[in-house]
Amino acid sequence: MEPIFQLPIVVPPRHSRNRLRALHRQLRAAILEGRLQPGVRLPPTRAFAAAYGVSRNVAVATYDLLLSEGYLSTRRGAGTYVADALPKVPERKTAASRSAAHDRRLNAFWRQPPAGSDDLHRSAPRFDFCVGVPDIRQFPFDAWRRMSNRALRAFAKKPALYGSPLGQLALREAIAKHVSFTRAVACRAEDVIVTTGAQQVFDLLARILVTPGRTVVAMENPGYPSPRAAFLAAGGKVVPTPVDDEGLVVAKIPASARIVCVTPSHQSPLGPVMSAHRRAALLEFAQAHGAVVIEDDYDGEFHFGGRPVDALQTLDRSDSVFYVGTFSKSLFPAVRIGFVVAPRWAQQSLATAKRYADSHCSVLAQETLAAFIAEGHLARHVRRMRQVYASRQQALLDGLQKDFERWLEPVPCGAGLHLAAFARGSLDVESLVEKALQREVGLHSLRRYQFGRAGRPGLVFGYGTLDEAGIYEGLARLRRVCSE
Numbered sequence: 001m002e003p004i005f006q007l008p009i010v011v012p013p014r015h016s017r018n019r020l021r022a023l024h025r026q027l028r029a030a031i032l033e034g035r036l037q038p039g040v041r042l043p044p045t046r047a048f049a050a051a052y053g054v055s056r057n058v059a060v061a062t063y064d065l066l067l068s069e070g071y072l073s074t075r076r077g078a079g080t081y082v083a084d085a086l087p088k089v090p091e092r093k094t095a096a097s098r099s100a101a102h103d104r105r106l107n108a109f110w111r112q113p114p115a116g117s118d119d120l121h122r123s124a125p126r127f128d129f130c131v132g133v134p135d136i137r138q139f140p141f142d143a144w145r146r147m148s149n150r151a152l153r154a155f156a157k158k159p160a161l162y163g164s165p166l167g168q169l170a171l172r173e174a175i176a177k178h179v180s181f182t183r184a185v186a187c188r189a190e191d192v193i194v195t196t197g198a199q200q201v202f203d204l205l206a207r208i209l210v211t212p213g214r215t216v217v218a219m220e221n222p223g224y225p226s227p228r229a230a231f232l233a234a235g236g237k238v239v240p241t242p243v244d245d246e247g248l249v250v251a252k253i254p255a256s257a258r259i260v261c262v263t264p265s266h267q268s269p270l271g272p273v274m275s276a277h278r279r280a281a282l283l284e285f286a287q288a289h290g291a292v293v294i295e296d297d298y299d300g301e302f303h304f305g306g307r308p309v310d311a312l313q314t315l316d317r318s319d320s321v322f323y324v325g326t327f328s329k330s331l332f333p334a335v336r337i338g339f340v341v342a343p344r345w346a347q348q349s350l351a352t353a354k355r356y357a358d359s360h361c362s363v364l365a366q367e368t369l370a371a372f373i374a375e376g377h378l379a380r381h382v383r384r385m386r387q388v389y390a391s392r393q394q395a396l397l398d399g400l401q402k403d404f405e406r407w408l409e410p411v412p413c414g415a416g417l418h419l420a421a422f423a424r425g426s427l428d429v430e431s432l433v434e435k436a437l438q439r440e441v442g443l444h445s446l447r448r449y450q451f452g453r454a455g456r457p458g459l460v461f462g463y464g465t466l467d468e469a470g471i472y473e474g475l476a477r478l479r480r481v482c483s484e
Contacts, residue, residue: 007035011052019054023062031071031082042072042080109233127474128442131269131418131462132298136332138385143377144368151367163360165351167194167339170370175325175339178373182382183300184314185323187341193350196361198298198326198338202227204357205294205322205340206234208349209259213237218257220248222449224268224296227261240452243267245412247274250281258291264312265300269449269460270420271413273309283312286320293321299329301382303415304390319343327369329417329464330382337361337369392463392471393419399475400461407482408459420446422458429457432481439477 009026012018030036042063043051049059063080066072070087074080124130166172172189179185195201209215212235219228221240232238239257242249248262260282264274286293295312313323326338342350372378396419400410408421423429433443446458463471
């Protein structure tokens with residue numbers, strides 16, 4: 001007879017006196033380990049006995065013993081079930097010591113939760129100035145659905161094979177044209193590698209560029225935490241490098257740095273655009289010291305007023321710049337597609353690292369995005385949202401300048417989806433963030449972007465998910481907290 005449990009239950013020989021003990025021990029272990037979940041209905045004793053070749057008396061005795069210990073319960077006329085509330089069993093010290101021994105094998109970096117991980121476990125406040133999240137309410141999902149359906153129909157006519165680690169050719173061509181038109185980035189389709197978001201770009205670059213314990217990586221401070229995490233995890237020696245109102249202070253980059261990570265179009269999180277002479281100085285540093293520059297252009301599409309400054313990759317003449325982009329801000333975060341425009345000398349290594357990381361990105365999502373870009377939907381959406389975000393930023397800036405002069409000093413910014421403000425006087429920013437949350441106002445402290453010694457305290461206000469009415473109400477509530 002087929003076994004009635006999908007469990008490796010071993011029954012001693014027919015004449016053994018240990019059959020009851022063995023069945024009891026194995027069922028009890030299955031319940032405690034969760035292989036038999038609370039509320040699961042057990043088979044009748046007659047079926048159990050027949051399935052495992054034991055007498056019905058042994059089956060009844062096994063169930064009765066588990067019932068007496070609290071592992072099973074009966075329901076009149078409905079049978080026997082695994083108990084909903086199981087008795088507590090003291091944890092063995094040997095198991096605890098084994099866990100501690102295994103824990104010591106873990107890379108120390110991965111033992112700590114990421115910055116802001118607490119945000120994932122709480123419900124979003126009503127007025128959430130969250131950073132880096134666009135407004136998806138105005139996204140043209142109907143157009144996206146048409147592109148997706150078309151790609152799905154095409155897949156139905158040919159085998160669904162694995163894709164290229166470099167990305168689908170149609171998407172690489174679309175990205176090359178897109179960044180050429182919007183950011184004057186000079187590249188061809190073969191220079192583009194498609195990734196699972198920008199974070200994977202940082203991870204892949206860390207894999208191919210870092211020699212653990214030796215490679216020095218200069219990073220903006222305050223700066224975006226995700227690339228910092230990737231290079232620390234790879235064993236890079238990350239050096240915090242200050243920023244000012246012209247962007248990264250190139251003169252403060254250590255001469256030993258071989259990798260420089262920078263957000264020149266809209267510094268994250270303070271917001272200034274890197275000045276032209278700083279850009280030239282950074283490229284000169286890279287050429288003189290044999291360093292590479294990782295240019296994170298994470299929301300380069302959203303510039304308000306005037307012509308955006310050229311990308312570093314456009315100015316580069318020594319093949320030292322990796323241009324990183326993502327569609328999480330221009331489309332929606334769940335699309336999880338990013339890309340890197342890489343120098344030719346690094347393309348094969350990146351392709352190999354991508355293949356071993358996850359083989360390739362979703363082919364369906366890539367083909368959908370390729371058509372979405374090629375037919376002009378992305379460009380139209382970005383133009384529309386640029387006006388929306390510019391209006392929201394102005395509303396936020398006006399509110400901060402008008403009602404928060406005593407407490408906050410906004411940092412001028414002409415791009416992106418967030419605005420930073422330094423604290424004035426003795427304002428306790430961390431306490432303010434906690435108290436504001438009690439008023440259903442979500443804020444980010446500048447401290448989460450700083451590493452090493454704490455820098456000047458302040459706040460970062462995202463306006464991607466709040467319309468102007470929400471911004472006004474959120475600021476009104478925040479002002480009441482400040483006044484208290």
